[in-house]
Amino acid sequence: MPFQVRGRFFTAVVLRLTGAADAVFLEALDALTRKAPSLFANAPLVLDLEQSEGLRQKEEFAELARALGSRKLFAIGVQNATARQSAAAAAAGLVTLQGGRDAEPGRGGRGAAPAPEQAEPAGATMLVTEPVRSGQRIFADRGDLIVVASVGSGAELIAEGNIHVYGALRGRALAGVNGDESARIFCQSLETELIAIAGLYQTSEDLGPAVVKQRVQAFLRDEMLCIEPLK
Amino acid sequence: MAKIIVVTSGKGGVGKTTSTAAIGAGLAMRGHKTVVIDFDVGLRNLDLIMGCERRVVFDFVNVIQGEAKLRQALIKDRRLDNLSVLPASQTRDKDALTQDGVETVLNELREQFDYVICDSPAGIERGAHLAMYFADEAVVVTNPEVSSVRDSDRVLGLLGSKTHRVESGTGTVKPHLLVTRYDAARVGRGEMMKIEDIEEILSIPLLGIIPESTAVLRASNVGTPVVLDDKSNAGKAYEDAVSRLVGEQIEMRIEAARPRLFQRLLRRAS
Numbered sequence: 458m459p460f461q462v463r464g465r466f467f468t469a470v471v472l473r474l475t476g477a478a479d480a481v482f483l484e485a486l487d488a489l490t491r492k493a494p495s496l497f498a499n500a501p502l503v504l505d506l507e508q509s510e511g512l513r514q515k516e517e518f519a520e521l522a523r524a525l526g527s528r529k530l531f532a533i534g535v536q537n538a539t540a541r542q543s544a545a546a547a548a549a550g551l552v553t554l555q556g557g558r559d560a561e562p563g564r565g566g567r568g569a570a571p572a573p574e575q576a577e578p579a580g581a582t583m584l585v586t587e588p589v590r591s592g593q594r595i596f597a598d599r600g601d602l603i604v605v606a607s608v609g610s611g612a613e614l615i616a617e618g619n620i621h622v623y624g625a626l627r628g629r630a631l632a633g634v635n636g637d638e639s640a641r642i643f644c645q646s647l648e649t650e651l652i653a654i655a656g657l658y659q660t661s662e663d664l665g666p667a668v669v670k671q672r673v674q675a676f677l678r679d680e681m682l683c684i685e686p687l688k
Numbered sequence: 689m690a691k692i693i694v695v696t697s698g699k700g701g702v703g704k705t706t707s708t709a710a711i712g713a714g715l716a717m718r719g720h721k722t723v724v725i726d727f728d729v730g731l732r733n734l735d736l737i738m739g740c741e742r743r744v745v746f747d748f749v750n751v752i753q754g755e756a757k758l759r760q761a762l763i764k765d766r767r768l769d770n771l772s773v774l775p776a777s778q779t780r781d782k783d784a785l786t787q788d789g790v791e792t793v794l795n796e797l798r799e800q801f802d803y804v805i806c807d808s809p810a811g812i813e814r815g816a817h818l819a820m821y822f823a824d825e826a827v828v829v830t831n832p833e834v835s836s837v838r839d840s841d842r843v844l845g846l847l848g849s850k851t852h853r854v855e856s857g858t859g860t861v862k863p864h865l866l867v868t869r870y871d872a873a874r875v876g877r878g879e880m881m882k883i884e885d886i887e888e889i890l891s892i893p894l895l896g897i898i899p900e901s902t903a904v905l906r907a908s909n910v911g912t913p914v915v916l917d918d919k920s921n922a923g924k925a926y927e928d929a930v931s932r933l934v935g936e937q938i939e940m941r942i943e944a945a946r947p948r949l950f951q952r953l954l955r956r957a958s
């Protein structure tokens with residue numbers, strides 16, 4: 458295969474337009490980027506059209522993307538678009554995105570105060586003390602996930618960092634979902650349906666008898682998912 | 689204050705209705721005023737298992753929609769004074785149940801009874817959701833088999849998140865594990881899951897083990913809760929489960945499979 462396909466999560470900045478994309482808008486945007494120069498640095502930009510139904514021509518979208526581009530802001534797509542807006546945006550090279558979630562409500566929206574410039578504290582560990590039941594999904598989006606109980610078949614653990622399970626792991630575990638290839642998965646008894654690190658996965662069918670129902674750790678070595686018993 | 693107990697499982701056909709009837713009758717035999725409610729609107733069965741299908745005039749949906757009074761819909765059991773049945777409607781569907789309506793009926797029943805036993809439909813949709821929503825305790829009925837265990841695990845997740853006690857922050861729904869259709873011989877041959885394995889996966893306290901028994905089908909067909917059949921293993925196992933449900937400490941008995949009659953005869957002949 459001349460390529461590899463991976464699923465990845467990326468953080469995007471959402472810009473919700475509350476009026477027309479005119480000179481007033483661009484001026485306000487310039488004022489914001491002057492105050493908080495790192496706010497938009499290298500972040501892909503998604504335009505939220507919920508409050509700007511007037512924007513519907515291909516040329517308008519192309520012009521807006523150009524105006525943003527000249528300020529080193531890179532629009533990649535739109536959300537909350539009507540069918541007509543989607544078509545016009547697509548013609549201007551913008552993809553229609555669905556199901557985005559706000560990182561922190563209010564941030565980046567309607568002329569809110571600029572976000573503080575220092576980075577968020579990394580590594581917020583999430584601790585779960587109850588059994589994770591079939592059908593439940595636990596998402597530690599800012600660090601490690603520790604489960605001090607069993608994880609049922611049909612449950613799903615997702616973490617930006619490492620995953621530790623101090624019980625049987627029967628469901629799925631996906632560590633390093635933002636692409637962290639140093640993330641690891643540890644468990645007391647490996648009976649998993651699927652484990653993945655940074656998008657590389659193995660299903661229970663691939664697991665050898667040497668690791669099934671054993672205390673193991675899983676990690677990436679040279680782009681290979683390795684599972685080894687813990688001594 | 690009455691206790692509301694939901695009998696639930698996720699998977700169908702594991703013995704929810706049989707268990708509801710047996711637990712309801714068992715509690716009534718001990719002198720507790722008990723009502724069993726059928727939440728399986730559209731596929732009602734509890735009235736048959738309780739043997740009162742010919743006396744159904746009004747049902748749960750009629751009461752919720754204000755077409756009948758609760759006392760008109762409640763059917764008193766002919767064998768046990770303390771036991772009543774609130775049947776489901778066979779001609780409606782689950783959308784006829786509303787959260788407010790269910791709450792009003794349950795609150796009224798709480799005033800009159802010591803135990804309110806809700807027989808949940810299979811699945812995790814509206815009917816099952818409303819059956820568990822106002823519960824104080826839950827009896828999770830599980831067969832010794834992987835798909836049933838996984839569905840029970842799913843239901844336990846819902847009991848821990850989508851119930852009134854949890855959502856209002858006033859407590860949790862206390863779960864009990866009831867293993868039904870247990871066949872010691874098949875477990876011995878490795879064809880069925882061991883009790884310890886089920887307990888390990890679900891990690892909730894064990895209420896009882898009901899052996900696979902021909903008495904259960906016989907009881908269903910004649911409309912008598914199996915707990916009233918004091919000669920059967922299943923009836924005795926349900927009695928023990930009811931004792932544990934009201935807080936008594938009773939040793940868990942697993943009946944060894946007894947050789948069938950004709951097998952004994954064969955042995956004698958050989």
